[in-house]
Amino acid sequence: MDFAPVLHGFGVVLEPTNLLYCLIGVVIGMLIGVLPGLGPAATIAILLPVTFGIEPVTAVIMLAGIFYGAQYGGTITSVLLRLPGEASSVVTVFDGHAMARQGRAGTALGIAAIGSFVGGTVSIIALTLVAPLVAGFALDFGPPEYTALALLGILLVATISSGGRLKAVIAACVGLLLATVGQDGFTGAERFTFDNLSLADGLDFVPIAMGLFGLGEILYNLEERHRAAQAPVAVANVWPSRADLRQSSGAIGRGSLVGFVLGILPGGGATLSSLAAYALEKRRAKHPERFGKGAVEGVAAPETANNAAATSSFIPLLTLGIPANATMAVIFGALLIQGVTPGPQLVEQDPDLFWGVVNSMYIGNILLLIMSIPLVGLFVKILKVRATILAPVTVLITLIGVYTVRNSVFDIGLVIVFGALGYLMKKLGFDPGPLVLAFVLGSLLEESLRRSLLIFDGDATGFFTRPISGTLFVAFLLVALLPPLRTALRRRRPAAVPSETATQDKELV
Amino acid sequence: MTIKRVRRWATAGAGFALALSLAACGGNVGGGGSDDAKFPGKSPITILVGQDPGGSTDLIARALADKVSNDLGVPVTVENKPGANGGLAAKELAGKKADGHTLMVYNGSLAYITPLAVAAGQAPDMADYDIVTGISQDDYVMVTAAKSGFKTVDDLAKAGRPITFGTTGVGTGSQLSQELLFRQANIPAKAVPFKGGSPTLTAVLGGQVDVGSVQLGEAIEQVKAGKLTPIVTFAEKRPTYLPDTPTAVEAGHDVPVQQSRAIFAPKGTPKEVIDALRASFQKAFQADAYKKFNEDNLLTPNEVDGEELRKQWTANLDKYRAVVQKYNIQLGEAK
Structure with missing residues (x-):
């Protein structure tokens, strides 16, 4: 492997502007990590227009900082207030808050920060080594391979998403339908445009993401106006003892691995990997009953894993142009606004961008480690800002922001429509993530499929005779057929199924 | 740059x-x-x-x-x-x-x-x-991957199979220029539309399609690097930037598209x-x-x-x- 571009990437990061935006990104990330409700996908969506005037590298460095910074921030409220700031910190509540009540809040935060740092760093190193390998045979990725990847991605998102499989599938289908709006790229025919020129090129991704994630979340949060203000637990002795470190080192190692692998998978990401890492630790533990009562591994594992996953989910985006989760889909949108198309050519054609972003994560993680402990008190205070101030300001920024992207009043209308939809979806228990991801992958799926069939002359067996697309389709079939098969097997021998798997499943959902 | x-x-x-x-x-x-x-x-x-x-x-x-x-x-x-x-x-x-x-x-x-x-x-x-x-x-130029072995329109005609050509979209000069060329040269060929110049080039480089027509500025770096072979340009006379590549008109086909x-x-x-x-x-x-x-x-x-x-x-x-x-x-x- 050629390390010159990697080193050059550090040069890019160390430019003062980029350092500054990296810092801004991680601080915003921690901030919104602390605020329950407003997740990284929403924040990045709202800030998309801000990135318009800055250079692509700088923009993505900042947005990436928001993403992994949020994983740190989410921990703080989980531990101190029993209030997970992020979905990916939900499991941290169990043992983190238990530790806080035992007077070990500092230890919990310290372990979480160290675990996050290790998980993030391990993942960046793996990303540095793996991404160019993937990009190396990326030119072999033609339309059939993209068809398979898009299918696999949509399927995985629908099956692993939080909030029920059926609802996720419904949301994904709506996303796929929305992706069909606009001019058919193969015949020039207008689809669902109602002779409206604003719809001729289809719905734009940015207003959809800003509406569903941004406006929808704000509206939804307004419902919980009277959140009981809880006195945060005092924080003392931040640095974990050597015994704590020894006890959690295994969990941190395993968490890094679990997080890295699950982060790459389409539909995976921070939330899933934190759940999986927690479950894994509990299963391995000699005394699983300690979990939920302040076990330090119960904090270390999920916090390590969610950070590792946040980093590794950049691999499919930057090498293949396929976003692995909703947040990556928004960053994908950010790159497109900047005129950068993420894909196989990116590492080679834009090494500055690629390595600049990857290497900024080292710096960002160090910044987070330094900041996370001393700033805890400050971040907790932010929770006291009233929603009556925060919400209107955010709405205003969102609406002005979307206008500046394309100078289009139509897009403001779209944000409002999708904001209302996002609100209703959350209220009815639908996760908007699968919708957004299916919308992004939908046009890729349709175009790649039709392109493939043109190339194959209509012969669908071509998908299986190409090595990469063949493998991906087998994986697709496995993922699609496994759950029904398992249910069938379980039904055949109901007595033999140990109750352990049943409880395990319940925890994961 | x-x-x-x-x-x-x-x-x-x-x-x-x-x-x-x-x-x-x-x-x-x-x-x-x-x-x-x-x-x-x-x-x-x-x-x-x-x-x-x-x-x-x-x-x-x-x-x-x-x-x-x-x-x-x-x-x-x-x-x-x-x-x-x-x-x-x-x-x-x-x-x-x-x-x-x-x-x-x-x-x-x-x-x-x-x-x-x-x-x-x-x-x-x-x-x-x-x-x-x-x-x-x-100007538009029709390129192929260097490893495809094609160098001229005649090579494409002799391929003995239908040619697939990438276009930058429906209703673009990229599509029109190639449709006209293949129709006039009597070469069986099929259009595969992509969204813009960059994905079209990626597909040509990866051999997903045989040839593709893009704007000159988009292809010139890869041509100079030897990864793409220019077959014809669709200019009226040879563009100064690509003096050794014949125009489609020179190759005997009346298809100037700019x-x-x-x-x-x-x-x-x-x-x-x-x-x-x-x-x-x-x-x-x-x-x-x-x-x-x-x-x-x-x-x-x-x-x-x-x-x-x-x-x-x-x-x-x-x-x-x-x-x-x-x-x-x-x-x-x-x-």
């Missing part, structure tokens, strides 16, 4: 554009009548671009906007309204006041290729606009306003920095006046309509 640097300026400029236009609106309040005295008065000028920021149309608009602004002494801002191959911006232009303060960089393909690909009435009509000046032309760009104004713009604008653009064309910009981006100047440009483009439309009918080519759903 140049394109990248310009693009950065371009995106930064887009941010300023909003701020500027807001500021300008403020300054304009109550001063409406006095502007009529002599163009351009004090009101700013907006140039619409129907493509995304950073694309070649956008870069051209920004390269010119600065210089015209200096000459006329009012701010000239570029506003991107991407959509419908430029049709969205064209529709907006048609609805603006014909006072010379709203202009648009109009792509030739929208005037003479899109109408052949979409249903009647869906593409804007050139006759609904006044033309300030022509700008420049961009992208061309011009400055359009709403219909009914007074003649003296058009003349003042044209004079200002002429000065911009003469600037060394702009000439260098053209060279860097492999653009051939076509700085003719509005009347001449309308003749060129109308001739193109008639010619393309005739050949498309003659060879029974289906560009899109249009009948």
Whole structure:
């Protein structure tokens, strides 16, 4: 492997502007990590227009900082207030808050920060080594391979998403339908445009993401106006003892691995990997009953894993142009606004961008480690800002922001429509993530499929005779057929199924 | 590298554009009548671009906007309204006041290729606009991956199987040029549309399609690096940037297809306003920095006046309509 571009990437990061935006990104990330409700996908969506005037590298460095910074921030409220700031910190509540009540809040935060740092760093190193390998045979990725990847991605998102499989599938289908709006790229025919020129090129991704994630979340949060203000637990002795470190080192190692692998998978990401890492630790533990009562591994594992996953989910985006989760889909949108198309050519054609972003994560993680402990008190205070101030300001920024992207009043209308939809979806228990991801992958799926069939002359067996697309389709079939098969097997021998798997499943959902 | 640097300026400029236009609106309040005295008065000028920021149309608009602004002494801002191959911006232009303060960089393909690909009435009509000046032309080149072994059109004919060709989309010069070439050379071939030049090139490089036609500036680096083999250009005569590649005409096929760009104004713009604008653009064309910009981006100047440009483009439309009918080519759903 050629390390010159990697080193050059550090040069890019160390430019003062980029350092500054990296810092801004991680601080915003921690901030919104602390605020329950407003997740990284929403924040990045709202800030998309801000990135318009800055250079692509700088923009993505900042947005990436928001993403992994949020994983740190989410921990703080989980531990101190029993209030997970992020979905990916939900499991941290169990043992983190238990530790806080035992007077070990500092230890919990310290372990979480160290675990996050290790998980993030391990993942960046793996990303540095793996991404160019993937990009190396990326030119072999033609339309059939993209068809398979898009299918696999949509399927995985629908099956692993939080909030029920059926609802996720419904949301994904709506996303796929929305992706069909606009001019058919193969015949020039207008689809669902109602002779409206604003719809001729289809719905734009940015207003959809800003509406569903941004406006929808704000509206939804307004419902919980009277959140009981809880006195945060005092924080003392931040640095974990050597015994704590020894006890959690295994969990941190395993968490890094679990997080890295699950982060790459389409539909995976921070939330899933934190759940999986927690479950894994509990299963391995000699005394699983300690979990939920302040076990330090119960904090270390999920916090390590969610950070590792946040980093590794950049691999499919930057090498293949396929976003692995909703947040990556928004960053994908950010790159497109900047005129950068993420894909196989990116590492080679834009090494500055690629390595600049990857290497900024080292710096960002160090910044987070330094900041996370001393700033805890400050971040907790932010929770006291009233929603009556925060919400209107955010709405205003969102609406002005979307206008500046394309100078289009139509897009403001779209944000409002999708904001209302996002609100209703959350209220009815639908996760908007699968919708957004299916919308992004939908046009890729349709175009790649039709392109493939043109190339194959209509012969669908071509998908299986190409090595990469063949493998991906087998994986697709496995993922699609496994759950029904398992249910069938379980039904055949109901007595033999140990109750352990049943409880395990319940925890994961 | 140049394109990248310009693009950065371009995106930064887009941010300023909003701020500027807001500021300008403020300054304009109550001063409406006095502007009529002599163009351009004090009101700013907006140039619409129907493509995304950073694309070649956008870069051209920004390269010119600065210089015209200096000459006329009012701010000239570029506003991107991407959509419908430029049709969205064209529709907006048609609805603006014909006072010379709203202009648009109009792509030739929208005037003479899109109408052949979409249903009647869906593409804007050139006759609904006044033309300030022509700008420049961009040549298409048909390339193949170096490892494909193809070097000439004859090689493609001898392949003994249908050729797949990548296009940058339906109703583009990329599609028309190749359809015409393969039809005239009697080579069985099938169009595979991609979204824009970059994905088309990726597919050609990866051997997903046999050949593809893109704008010269997009392919030149890979051609120089030896990864792409240029087969023919669709220019009228060999572009200076690619002197060793035959044109399709030289190879015996009558298919000159070019992208061309011009400055359009709403219909009914007074003649003296058009003349003042044209004079200002002429000065911009003469600037060394702009000439260098053209060279860097492999653009051939076509700085003719509005009347001449309308003749060129109308001739193109008639010619393309005739050949498309003659060879029974289906560009899109249009009948």
